[in-house]
Amino acid sequence: MDILRFITAGSVDNGKSTLIGRLLYDTKNILADQMNAIEKASKSRNNGEIDLALLTDGLRSEREQGITIDVAYKYFQTANRKFISIDAPGHLQYTRNMVTGASNADLAIILVDARLGVIEQTKRHSLIAGMLKIPYVIVAINKMDLVDFSEDTFLKIAADYRELADKLKIENLKIIPVSALNGDNIVDKSPSMPWYQGETLLSVLETADVHRGAAEQGARFPVQFVLRPQTSELHDYRGYAGRLISGKLRKGDRISALPSGSSSVIAGIEVYGKEVDEIVVPQSATILLEDDIDISRGDILTAGTDQPVPTQDVKSLICWMDDRKELKPGNKYLLQHGTSRVRCSVKQIDYRIDINSYVQEEGVEALRLNDVASVLLRTAQPIAFDPYSHNRANGGAILIDETSNVTVGACMLEEV
Numbered sequence: 001m002d003i004l005r006f007i008t009a010g011s012v013d014n015g016k017s018t019l020i021g022r023l024l025y026d027t028k029n030i031l032a033d034q035m036n037a038i039e040k041a042s043k044s045r046n047n048g049e050i051d052l053a054l055l056t057d058g059l060r061s062e063r064e065q066g067i068t069i070d071v072a073y074k075y076f077q078t079a080n081r082k083f084i085s086i087d088a089p090g091h092l093q094y095t096r097n098m099v100t101g102a103s104n105a106d107l108a109i110i111l112v113d114a115r116l117g118v119i120e121q122t123k124r125h126s127l128i129a130g131m132l133k134i135p136y137v138i139v140a141i142n143k144m145d146l147v148d149f150s151e152d153t154f155l156k157i158a159a160d161y162r163e164l165a166d167k168l169k170i171e172n173l174k175i176i177p178v179s180a181l182n183g184d185n186i187v188d189k190s191p192s193m194p195w196y197q198g199e200t201l202l203s204v205l206e207t208a209d210v211h212r213g214a215a216e217q218g219a220r221f222p223v224q225f226v227l228r229p230q231t232s233e234l235h236d237y238r239g240y241a242g243r244l245i246s247g248k249l250r251k252g253d254r255i256s257a258l259p260s261g262s263s264s265v266i267a268g269i270e271v272y273g274k275e276v277d278e279i280v281v282p283q284s285a286t287i288l289l290e291d292d293i294d295i296s297r298g299d300i301l302t303a304g305t306d307q308p309v310p311t312q313d314v315k316s317l318i319c320w321m322d323d324r325k326e327l328k329p330g331n332k333y334l335l336q337h338g339t340s341r342v343r344c345s346v347k348q349i350d351y352r353i354d355i356n357s358y359v360q361e362e363g364v365e366a367l368r369l370n371d372v373a374s375v376l377l378r379t380a381q382p383i384a385f386d387p388y389s390h391n392r393a394n395g396g397a398i399l400i401d402e403t404s405n406v407t408v409g410a411c412m413l414e415e416v
């Protein structure tokens with residue numbers, strides 16, 4: 001069954017936890033013992049009314065103690081699809097978690113409080129969703145019960161949002177009026193909003209076509225390990241293990257190994273020890289080649305006509321995620337792209353994007369937490385990437401602080 005990964009984003013208290021709880025509850029994905037625990041906890045805290053946000057609260061308390069995770073995952077399924085929900089906390093300083101969670105999301109649900117409409121945080125999350133090219137965006141206008149299920153309020157917010165979406169070139173967009181608390185338009189159509197003729201949230205989640213194109217792109221296979229058994233009968237065996245991040249590979253295909261550019265032909269493909277003729281994204285496999293060429297971890301096997309040209313000059317949109325240190329020209333980092341890690345230095349900051357107007361500001365000297373900017377990097381070795389706008393999987397990268405080993409930036413690479 002096909003899997004949809006979606007992220008929920010919105011300001012504090014917009015109702016993300018309640019919305020996910022409602023989805024799980026109405027799709028019967030809550031186990032009986034979980035339900036008992038929630039009922040008990042609700043009784044003591046909420047005058048007996050069931051508080052669906054408690055479903056994700058276990059994860060939240062961990063987060064408040066600052067011990068485990070900053071992005072929480074939940075798994076559920078319906079008859080039509082499996083889902084992985086990625087919860088990014090709404091506080092401003094957590095924008096970076098949205099970036100981390102969203103970089104491989106198929107769809108984003110952006111929550112808007114019907115009483116507040118489009119606010120700065122909505123704009124920030126939408127900018128990131130647009131930048132990360134999340135294929136599909138649902139704007140859930142929540143707490144409709146608190147604005148008397150007013151159609152006018154909905155239309156006004158929807159019009160404001162559409163203006164934003166046009167600027168950000170968000171293409172697949174659905175705007176849905178909901179009440180997460182009561183379950184209106186989440187799984188079932190709302191009897192309180194007969195004026196809304198569109199789909200429910202679950203129906204969009206089940207049918208959104210988000211996988212288009214990934215298999216039609218050029219093949220990209222970052223090498224994770226080189227397998228070279230020491231036994232004498234396998235002494236010629238040399239396999240390259242990894243995961244195909246875009247396109248297809250077939251036995252007999254001519255491939256290039258980048259960044260060196262050496263070329264060979266696929267002699268065999270193994271998946272879990274069995275020979276297969278073809279793999280498609282996102283399968284993991286071991287590739288065998290006809291020629292013994294020099295390939296190591298971090299290299300990428302590519303096929304197809306539109307090949308990346310390895311380069312050391314890299315332009316990138318960066319979302320800066322370090323709350324302690326600024327990004328400045330001259331600073332050095334590690335750039336992790338696929339399975340390769342190379343040193344790089346910051347050449348210059350071209351411009352920063354203003355969150356409210358989306359205007360490009362020039363002459364910026366440093367980036368602070370949550371800044372989004374276009375930056376020029378110079379890497380110590382060439383890397384073979386595709387522009388993020390053509391290939392999300394091979395166009396994304398992260399910046400790592402060498403001394404602390406912390407991820408400090410999310411990068412969307414562009415051609416210089």
Ligand SMILES: Nc1nc2c(ncn2[C@@H]2O[C@H](COP(=O)(O)OP(=O)(O)OP(=O)(O)O)[C@@H](O)[C@H]2O)c(=O)[nH]1
Pocket residue numbers: 010011012013014015016017018019053089090091142143144145146178179180181182
């Ligand atoms: N009236 C009404 N209240 C809602 C609705 N959805 C959520 N709430 C309430 O809003 C409050 C915040 O909801 P949460 O689900 O905890 O919000 P959140 O976005 O997950 O909050 P953070 O995780 O802290 O960012 C709770 O008191 C909910 O009961 C709704 O549709 N209608």
